[in-house]
Amino acid sequence: METPARLIGLLDLTTLGSTDAERDIEALAARAVSPVPGRPDLHCAALCVWPNFAAAARRVLAGSPVRLACVAGAFPFAQAPLAVKTAEIRAAVGAGATEIDIAISRGLFLSGQHDELREEIAAMKTACGPAHLKVILETCELPGDDAIREACQLALEGGADFLKTSTGKGKYGATLAHTRLLLEAAADWTARHRTPVGVKAAGGIRTVNEARAYLALAAEFFPEVTAANFRIGASGLLGELATVLTGRS
Numbered sequence: 399m400e401t402p403a404r405l406i407g408l409l410d411l412t413t414l415g416s417t418d419a420e421r422d423i424e425a426l427a428a429r430a431v432s433p434v435p436g437r438p439d440l441h442c443a444a445l446c447v448w449p450n451f452a453a454a455a456r457r458v459l460a461g462s463p464v465r466l467a468c469v470a471g472a473f474p475f476a477q478a479p480l481a482v483k484t485a486e487i488r489a490a491v492g493a494g495a496t497e498i499d500i501a502i503s504r505g506l507f508l509s510g511q512h513d514e515l516r517e518e519i520a521a522m523k524t525a526c527g528p529a530h531l532k533v534i535l536e537t538c539e540l541p542g543d544d545a546i547r548e549a550c551q552l553a554l555e556g557g558a559d560f561l562k563t564s565t566g567k568g569k570y571g572a573t574l575a576h577t578r579l580l581l582e583a584a585a586d587w588t589a590r591h592r593t594p595v596g597v598k599a600a601g602g603i604r605t606v607n608e609a610r611a612y613l614a615l616a617a618e619f620f621p622e623v624t625a626a627n628f629r630i631g632a633s634g635l636l637g638e639l640a641t642v643l644t645g646r647s
Contacts, residue, residue: 400643401606401610401613402606402639402642402643403437403440403643404613404623405606405609405610405613405630405635405639406433406434406440406441406442406636406639406640406643407440407441407442407443407624407625408443408613408623408624408625408628408629408630409442409443409629409630409631409632409633409635409636409639410442410443410444410445410446410467410598410600410629410630410631410633411426411429411430411433411442411444411445411446411633411636412445412446412447412566412631412633413426413446413447413633414446414447414448414469414473414566418447418448418451420451420454423447423451423454423455423458424454424455424457424458426445426447427445427454427455427458427459427464428458429442429636430442430444430445430459430462430464431458431459431462431464433636433639433640434639434640434643434644435640435644436644437643440643441462441463441464442464442636443464443465443625443629444464444465444466444467444497444625444629445459445464445465445466445467446467446468446469446497446499446631447466447467447468447469448468448469449468449469449470449486449489449490449493449495452466452468452490452493452494452495453493453494455494456493456494465496465497466494466495466496466497467495467496467497467498467499467532468490468493468495468497468498468499469498469499469500469565470483470486470487470489470490470495470498470499470500471483471484471486471487471498471500471501471522472486472501473499473500473501473534473565474501474534474536474565474566474567474568475501476500476501476502476503476504476505477503477505480518480521480522483500483518483521483522483525484521484522484524484525485525487500487522487525487526488525488527490529491525491526491527491528491529495529496528496529496530497529497530497531497532497560498522498526498529498530498531498532499532499534499562500519500522500531500532500533500534501533501534501535501536501565502515502519502533502534502535502536502549502552502553503515503518504536504539504540506518507540507545507548507549507552508540508541512548512552515552515556516552516555516556517556518556519531519533519552519553519555519556519557519558520555520556520557522556523556523557523558524557530559530560531557531558531559531560532558532559532560532561532562532596532598533553533556533558533560533561533562534562534563534564534565534600535549535550535553535561535562535563535564535580536563536564536565536568537549537563537564537572537573537576537579537580538564538568538569538570538571539568539569543575543579546576546579546580547579547582547583550579550580550583550584551583554583554584554587554595558595559595559596560595560596560597560598560629561580561583561584561595561596561597561598562580562597562598562599562600562629562631563576563577563580563598563599563600563601564600564601564602564631565600565601566600566601566631568601570601570602571600571601571602571603571631572599572600572601572602572603572612572631573602574611574612574615577597577599577612577615578615580597580599581597581615581616581618581619582619583595584596584597584619584627585619585620594626594627595627596626596627596628596629597616597627597628597629598628598629598630598631599612599628599629599630599631600629600630600631600632601631601632602632603630603631603632603635604632604634604635605635605638606635606638606639606642609630609632609635609639612630613628613630616628
């Protein structure tokens with residue numbers, strides 16, 4: 399399959415705006431299911447929305463292979479009591495979410511409360527039930543590579559199914575260097591525990607060439623890069639990918 403088509407299949411199409419309404423969610427869900435005119439074989443990996451729009455998204459996605467993700471757990475700053483975070487996760491899953499994206503409490507991490515952070519992630523993993531948990535490290539707020547590696551380890555010990563770079567609300571999003579650290583941690587965990595872990599690079603990936611670089615990086619760690627082990631959070635990239643594909647057809 400040509401590279402632009404492969405990249406579309408790895409995209410988490412996302413809307414997390416302050417003015418989102420059901421009509422916006424329904425339109426984006428339809429685009430996630432059928433992103434390129436004349437290419438019914440293509441679809442995005444997932445649609446990511448606020449929990450209050452899960453039911454509306456589920457109606458449009460029903461019968462399609464597109465997964466429904468919701469940010470939860472007091473995204474993006476993680477500043478809420480744990481009971482509030484887990485209740486939001488359970489509500490999202492109950493409304494149809496099959497993936498939950500949560501951000502770690504950077505305050506706990508940076509203050510050295512690592513046991514508390516691990517336990518909080520584990521509680522949110524339990525609240526997910528059958529849904530996959532994507533744990534966002536917000537790497538732009540962590541002080542260096544060793545801190546990112548430590549945050550990866552805590553997330554994995556807490557039950558993360560995916561490690562994710564960024565919320566999209568921080569100082570900057572994914573970088574190739576930070577994504578490599580997450581891929582190294584995921585690959586090591588998978589090899590040692592025989593439990594597959596994926597990685598999502600999110601934020602700041604704006605061109606086809608940039609996306610190709612992330613795909614090539616993921617290919618260093620996964621024998622086959624699929625939506626089950628690698629995602630790209632770059633909704634603005636979809637238009638360019640679709641233009642490339644329709645220009646070739």
